[in-house]
Amino acid sequence: MESWKNGVKAPFFWDTDKVPHILLSGITGGGKTILAQMIVNQLLSEHKSISICDFKAGGDWDSISSNYAEYKNCDKLLDTFYNSFVETIEQKSKSEQYLIFDEFSSYALSKDNKEFKELMAKISHIAFMGRSFGYRLFFVSQQFNSKVLDTAIREQFGIKMFMGSTISTESATMLFPNCDIDKSIQGLKKRNMKIQNILQINL
Template structure:
C-alpha cells in the first residue's frame, strides 16, 4: 500500500521540489513562503493519492487487480509450488527449474485464474485450490472449467455488487435476469425451488419472480397455505380468483392446473401433427405460459393425510416432468426442502434452486446435493443473500433482487392492466383455437385483461 501511495504522490512531490527550486533561484527572500505553499501542495497531493487508491481498491479497480496478482505470486512462492535443483555438487544453493505459468484475467467483476495441467509435481494441489482462492481473493467461486492444458477457476469479485433492483428486472421470452451476469433460462431449466429461513427474503424473491412472469404475460396462480403476504394479492384484478389459501382450495388449484396441462398436451400433439415437425414447444404455437407459485409447500403437504399427499405429489410430479415443453412451470417455496415430499428425484428436476439466509450443512445438501462449496455467512444487515444453482451447475453466491422501501408490489400489480408481453398475435391464436381453458379464452377476448 505504501509503495502505491508513494508512486501516486510522487508527481506532486516533484512539482513541489521544482517549484521551490525556481523560487529560490529567482527570489531567495520568498523561499519560506514558497516552502509553505509547496508543503500544502504536497499534502493535498498525498490526500488525493490516498483517495484515488481507496476508490480504486473499493471499486475493484487497478489496485485490486495488482493485489490479486501479488497474492497469487506469494501463494506460489510461500507454498513452494515450483521445482528447484542444486546448482552443482559444490554449491548447495538451488535454482528454479520450473515455475508454473498462472494466468489472471479480470473483466466486469469476473476473475478467471488458470493453473497449468502439465503433469508436474503440484498438479494435484492446483486441482483443489478453489476454496483457497475464494478466501484469498475475497470472491465467490461459481465455475470450474477444464481447458486444454489448464484448469480455469471463475470467481465473482464481491458478488453483492452484481445485485439488481426489482424494478431493473427485464424478462424476455427466454430468460430472466436475477443478478448482473446471472440469468435463468426458464425454458431450458424449468421450475424453481426456493428455500429460506424466516426473514431470509424468500417471499420477496418469490414476488420478484411473480412480477417477472406477469410482465411476460404468463397466467399465474398462487397457493399460500400460511396466508402470508402472497395471499393478500387476491384483490388484485390481474390475479382475481387465482390466489388460494385453504387446504381444499389449494388441492383443487393443483388438480386443475394439472388438468389444464393435460388439455394443452392434447392440443399440442394435434398442432405438432398438423405442423409435421418435431422439436417445437409451446412458444412456437403462441401458447401462453402458466406458472403455479406454491409458497410453504412443505407446510401444506404436512397437513394432508396420506391419500391426499399421494394425489398432490402425483399431480406435481407430472407438472415437473412434462411442463417444460407445454409451458407449465412450478415455483415452490419452503423453509426446508424435506426429501419426504420430493420423492423419486423430483428435487433434481428443478432447474433453478435458491437458498436464502443461513442454513445448516444438511440443509444445503438437501438443496444442492453433495458439494465441496464453502458456504460462508453474510452480515445480519444484509437481506436476501444465499446461494443458487441453475441446471445443476456449480453453486454460487446469490443476492436476490433488492426491493426498495418505496416499491409497493401490490400497487404495481394493481396498476397493471394486462400482461405486457402477451402479444396480440398470441391472444388471437388462443381465441381462434377455441380449445384453451376458459381463462385463456376470456383473456384473449378481453385483450389480455383478467
C-alpha cells in the same frame, strides 16, 4: 435482478425454456417471499399466466393474481392447474403457465398418506413433463427435505435458491447435492456443476 455467484455479484436470468422450475428455500425472515414477488412481478409485467397458492394465508399474495388460493382452497387451484396441464398434453399443444406455491412443504405435510401420494403424482408429472408443454413450478418453503420432495422430483428443479446467511447441513445436502458443504453459505464450493443448478444468495 442481481445475485451472488461464488462471492461475485452478477445478474440472475431465469431462462424458463431451458430451466422451467424453481425451488426457493431459506430461513424465516430471510426474504423468500420478497424475492419470489420480485420474480412474479417481472413475469406479470410480461403478461404471463400465473396461479398462486399461499397455504398459510399470510396476506402477501392476495392482490397479485386473480388466480389465487389460500389454505384448503389450494387443493382446487392445484387441481385446475394440473387438469389444464393434462388437457394441454392431450391436445399436443403448448401453453405458458406458472404455478407459484408459497409454503409448499407445509401444504404437502398436511396431507394424509393417500392425499400425499396423489399430490406427488401430480407434482411429479408436471416436474418431469412441464418443460415440453410450457408449465412451470415455482415452490417456496423453509426447507425441502426428502419427506416433501424425493430426489428424482427435486432434481427436476434446475434452479435452487437459499435465502439466509447460514444453511443447515441437511438443507445444503438436499438442495445442493454436488457441493462440498460446511455450515456457511460461503463454504459451498461448486464441484463440476452447471451454473444454472445452483444460485447462492448471501444476505
